[in-house]
Amino acid sequence: QVQLVESGGDLVQPGGSLRLSCAASGITFSSYTMGWYRQAPGKQRELVATITYGGRTNSTDSVKGRFTISRDNAKNTVYLQMNSLKPEDTAVYYCNARSRWFNLVYWGQGTQVTVSS
Numbered sequence: 001q002v003q004l005v006e007s008g009g010d011l012v013q014p015g016g017s018l019r020l021s022c023a024a025s026g027i028t029f030s031s032y033t034m035g036w037y038r039q040a041p042g043k044q045r046e047l048v049a050t051i052t053y054g055g056r057t058n059s060t061d062s063v064k065g066r067f068t069i070s071r072d073n074a075k076n077t078v079y080l081q082m083n084s085l086k087p088e089d090t091a092v093y094y095c096n097a098r099s100r101w102f103n104l105v106y107w108g109q110g111t112q113v114t115v116s117s
Helices: none
Strands: 003-007 018-025 032-040 047-052 056-061 067-072 078-084 089-100 105-107 112-113
Touching: 003 089, 018 032, 018 089, 018 112, 032 067, 032 078, 047 067, 047 078, 056 067
Parallel strands: none
Antiparallel strands: 003 018, 018 078, 032 047, 032 089, 047 056, 067 078, 089 105, 089 112
């Protein structure tokens, strides 16, 4: 059974920082591209950042220089370090896993990030 369990979401003031974690089980983690997506109220889910099985990273322009994605294959965990948070970063953040070899995609349940004073 595949599980992606996100944690780390919280209420934070503008300019603050958070680190999200996503612990994966039931997959060969090192063979998956991992990603973070977010969905704000009334908006479509959007890509935030991805990290391939080889460690190559990509992120959307609005978070470049502020957010960093990383992975620890020994812990089957992907992280999203978020700095200089803005109110427009408020959203539910979802972890995503996409297989390198097969047409398999998995999603976590999401964790709420709220940036407000």
